[in-house]
Amino acid sequence: KEFPKVPMQIDVKPGTSQLIEKVSSLTTQYNREHITAWGAFSHTTTVQCRRHNPNMLTFCSMVECAMYPLLMIVGLLPFIPIRAEFYMVPIPNISNKSGFLSTYPKWFCQLITPLMCNPVLLWHLQRRGVRTGAWVLNHPSEFRTADRWGFDGII
Secondary structure: OOOOOOEEEEEEOOHHHHEEEEHHHHHHHHHOOOEEEEEEOOHHHHHHHHHHHOOOEEEEOHHHHHHHHHHHOOOOHHHOOOOEEEEEOHHHHHHHHHHHOOOHHHHHHHHHHHHHOOOOHHHHHOOOOEHHHHHHHOOOOHHHHHHHHHHEOOO
């Protein structure tokens, strides 16, 4: 109620359809479907969100975030439908330092960063109407890195 025009992103945790129903109901009740993006790390949960309320904006699941760079490499991405309005990803090199991806070896994060944050990928997604964002960034140098890659925004 306090901030009716402020966009938001809701990361729905897997496990219950009641949560999906409640988030959808509140978003519709407060007329926020056009400025609220929802989804989940879990592909199954993201698909459930899309099915439950196709009028709401969604962000890519981690499966989709991993799939799109691979499809770009093999040249198939232009031919694949993209169902999400947002491609929101961690920058693996940065997230590995901050703890989010600390369970993965540093070499793995260095390997996937140029794939997930590829400027050509971001450009392609943006041209198809998908807004791109990097998360969770906390320092000005990290903001500059995201800007250099070509992301639309940061979290």
